[in-house]
Amino acid sequence: xxxxxxxxxxxxxxxxxxxxxxxxxxxxxxxxxxxxxxxxxxxxxxxxxxxxxxxxxxxxxxxxxxxxxxxxxxxxxxxxxxxxxxx
Numbered sequence: 001x002x003x004x005x006x007x008x009x010x011x012x013x014x015x016x017x018x019x020x021x022x023x024x025x026x027x028x029x030x031x032x033x034x035x036x037x038x039x040x041x042x043x044x045x046x047x048x049x050x051x052x053x054x055x056x057x058x059x060x061x062x063x064x065x066x067x068x069x070x071x072x073x074x075x076x077x078x079x080x081x082x083x084x085x086x087x
Contacts, residue, residue, distance in 0.1 A: 023050040024068045034068060037079065044068060045079040 020036040031050025037043050046064060062085070068075050 021047065022070050024070055026063045026065055028063050030062065032064070032068075034070075034075070034077070035081075036075065042073050042075040043078045044075040045081055046077055046084055047081045048084055 021033060023031045023033050025031050030052070032046060033048045033050055034044040035047050037045050052058065064077060064080070066077055068077060
């Protein structure tokens with residue numbers, strides 16, 4: 001029974017790491033990282049920013065789009081992760 005529970009928890013824990021993540025630039029050219037939270041409906045969580053492009057100046061405002069397009073699908077941005085932009 002202990003072995004069964006161990007494998008069950010290992011499988012359930014690994015599913016979290018299989019979530020699809022991708023980076024898409026916002027309207028200002030800042031790359032933002034997203035993780036898919038649902039595929040029906042298509043929803044993502046904003047999880048951080050990508051590598052800042054050369055010459056890009058960080059300001060006090062960041063444009064987060066309501067929807068993002070990636071891999072032929074449109075996703076609704078429904079959440080911003082805790083400590084998403086913690087420096």
